Amino acid sequence: MCVICADRAEAVAVGPCDHSEICHHCCLRLRILYRDARCPLCKADNATVYLTAAASSAPAATVAEGGAPQPQPQPHAPPPPPPPPPSFEELEAARARAPDRFYSGKRWALGVHVDKAMPDPPPALLAPGGGVAAAAALRAWQGRWRVPLHVQLLQWTSRSCPVCDPLGRNRRPFGTPKELREHLLTHGRVQCPVCVQAGRRFPLELEAHQIDDLPRHLARAHKHCAFCDEYYYGDDEMYDHMKRKHFHCGICQAAGTHHLYFA
Template sequence: MSSNLSSEYSENTCVVCFKDVTIYSIGDCDHPVCYDCSTRMRVLCRQNECPICRQDLPKVIFTKEVRPFRDLNNYTYLMDKKFKICFESAAIQTAYNKLLEHICLLCSSRPAFRTFQNLKDHMKKEHELQYCNLCVDNLKIFTGERRCYTRAQLALHKRKGDPEDRSHRGHPLCEFCDERYMDTDELYRHLRRDHLFCHFCDADGFHRYYRSLLKQFPASARIPTL
């Protein structure tokens, strides 16, 4: 693969996210992906596998040019030691750091905060805006990709989703706990784990859940102990 590496990926399109690539990430498997996808996997998701072949990559190199890893690995680089990411230049390291910044996009000075919690506090105090905690906890995206809401917008987002994003239909509610979950799969796991259901109805395809069997059925209808 190494002899045809540059020509095979000459279209400058990431095969994972299909965005134009300005900085490549290359590991031992020689599959180049964009540094956004690589950073998302290694830093946000804490997964070191190649997103194409799933080979474990102990180290990746961020570079402007697609070259075989064995050639790139012959040099000394700037490095993020925690996530084992090498940078071909200081400019590439700066671009990587900007991906992970917690910046307020509403302030003209664009202040950067040390932690995401600091940014959350700033947005609430200075702009009266909030992030959705369910989305924050479950979506592995960069801070700059997260959306803030007014109180009314956040309530609508939780109930029905965002008007311009038809893929998100809100966060479903557990009527017993009065608590919302990220999606229907998470709600289903919660119901199976923390609430009661009739195995006979469940086997017939009727997915009904109950807070308590004692509240659902009268005492005379309890199943007798054999």
């Protein structure tokens, strides 16, 4: 589980500190959008990281002589923990032996090497006699990893149109935010300028709003300064703006009344 987004990590980032508790998505957000190459756990400055598929924690099923899957000896016991991902030294050695196994883009994410090797299926999906459900689960797993990890991430981080190319499969996405903005207008759509300026998410993660719906999104999702008639991304940005641009009463704050500002 990723320590930032708390989602189950399908791929993890491994740096020189050997912490692997951050998923591939959060790693790229930190390094590309936030310009932060530090480990979120120990704050070590990791100039190089590897993104590799996480091992599955699914336990293998036991099969009787007749081929029917049998219940685990302790059905209520938690599944065994998954094996740890390769260490940073192991991945460095693998890249030295087979450089073509890893993808790195000089104009994409500096210092990030993505393992292009396909992960092995979970043992439970390969156990004989699993029946229709196991076969369907195996097909779903194979479909999930049909596209190599580095291609998935290049598509996910691309500056593509969320209307006509929502999966980022266009080989030639837009070169600048202005080009994407002008293209979205041909669909009668816009992306929220506050979300774009905040730079917290990649273009394909931002919703393409109908032009008439943008004011409702601004009022619902962002903070509004009544003095300036401007919107700010969240509480932190709003607080920073109020502290810098407006006044507060020290007597009121001493009396316990906070966040009261004046023009």
